[in-house]
């Protein structure tokens with residue numbers, strides 16, 4: 487099995503989350519007051535960047551305070567320099583006197599506008615803040631809930647239920663048959679782009695069963711021999727991509743047109759050309775920040 491590369495987006499240098507101290511309010515409060523502490527600021531799930539310094543997403547405590555009262559604050563963890571990082575969200579407007587620009591995280595990650603460790607921290611922050619934004623009411627009794635544990639759970643004061651941030655597992659799999667692999671096109675992809683098939687894991691399934699089911703549903707292909715490759719947090723809003731390889735056991739493709747615009751077999755040479763933008767018909771593959779790129783690359787280079 488090939489070694490997963492470091493280039494996969496949202497995976498490099500995850501923070502030390504100090505999760506055992508999240509309920510220690512004095513500890514968390516002391517971190518907020520340290521001069522080295524930095525804040526990632528979001529407006530409606532979109533991170534803010536200082537215009538003055540290229541694309542700087544780190545704000546001091548004073549700068550964060552000047553932006554107004556946040557709707558939500560989460561302690562993310564400590565970075566490699568031992569700085570504490572917090573995420574804070576605001577509604578439509580902040581009162582920030584700073585010259586800031588809001589840029590969606592997806593283009594920030596795709597274009598490498600900030601260093602990879604900060605892309606990972608921004609992804610963690612986006613998933614957490616989005617969870618708070620959409621889980622303000624108790625799923626058990628319907629009453630408003632309160633943030634607790636430095637932002638890592640919500641508690642219902644009415645029925646006492648505790649709610650934890652969700653992660654939605656998604657299998658993404660490259661099915662191979664010797665010198666060819668199976669790729670599909672979703673209607674919302676950029677024109678000419680093909681990628682590995684993917685789908686959400688359902689309750690009661692193993693990753694392997696989810697791979698078998700999704701590949702059969704989307705392409706009519708039965709597969710076997712599922713092998714794990716690597717995983718990738720995907721903060722839109724809070725998926726975990728589980729990258730796998732599988733081997734085809736049947737070969738005739740029947741495309742599920744509800745899910746896919748097209749699916750077909752591609753040769754190793756064709757996949758290599760799609761990855762380096764030299765395909766004769768202009769077909770393309772996902773960029774290196776997506777785990778799909780690395781599944782395809784491992785195949786194109788003969789590692790699979």
Ligand SMILES: [Zn+2]
Pocket residue numbers: 624625626627628629642643644645646647
């Ligand atoms: Zn409740």
